[in-house]
Amino acid sequence: xxxxxxxxxxxxxxxxxxxxxxxxxxxxxxxxxxxxxxxxxxxxxxxxxxxxxxxxxxxxxxxxxxxxxxxxxxxxxxxxxxxxxxxxxxxxxxxxxxxxxxxxxxxxxxxxxxxxxxxxxx
Numbered sequence: 001x002x003x004x005x006x007x008x009x010x011x012x013x014x015x016x017x018x019x020x021x022x023x024x025x026x027x028x029x030x031x032x033x034x035x036x037x038x039x040x041x042x043x044x045x046x047x048x049x050x051x052x053x054x055x056x057x058x059x060x061x062x063x064x065x066x067x068x069x070x071x072x073x074x075x076x077x078x079x080x081x082x083x084x085x086x087x088x089x090x091x092x093x094x095x096x097x098x099x100x101x102x103x104x105x106x107x108x109x110x111x112x113x114x115x116x117x118x119x120x121x122x
Contacts, residue, residue, distance in 0.1 A: 001032075005014055043075055046118060079106050
């Protein structure tokens with residue numbers, strides 16, 4: 001896992017690069033968050049959606065809710081960027097919409113938008 005740090009207005013954002021799935025279950029998500037915080041000091045993470053197991057986007061699996069709860073418990077903010085247009089699930093679309101209105105988790109189309117959301121999150 002490669003971690004690149006972006007600093008925007010004194011906000012440290014860790015961007016993860018590579019072609020491996022980084023979030024495959026709750027433990028891998030927690031390990032990822034703690035590794036990033038420990039190694040970089042960044043509490044904001046930018047992830048390409050391809051780094052996340054597809055089950056994450058099936059809300060009935062419970063993975064998304066549990067992963068985001070762990071991140072919230074450790075005050076880690078995350079932006080996932082990628083193409084969400086092929087998802088047809090209304091609950092998922094509602095989940096994405098509500099997440100984007102908050103200050104902890106964002107589902108955006110592009111990398112730069114993810115950085116902006118994390119930079120401005122309170």
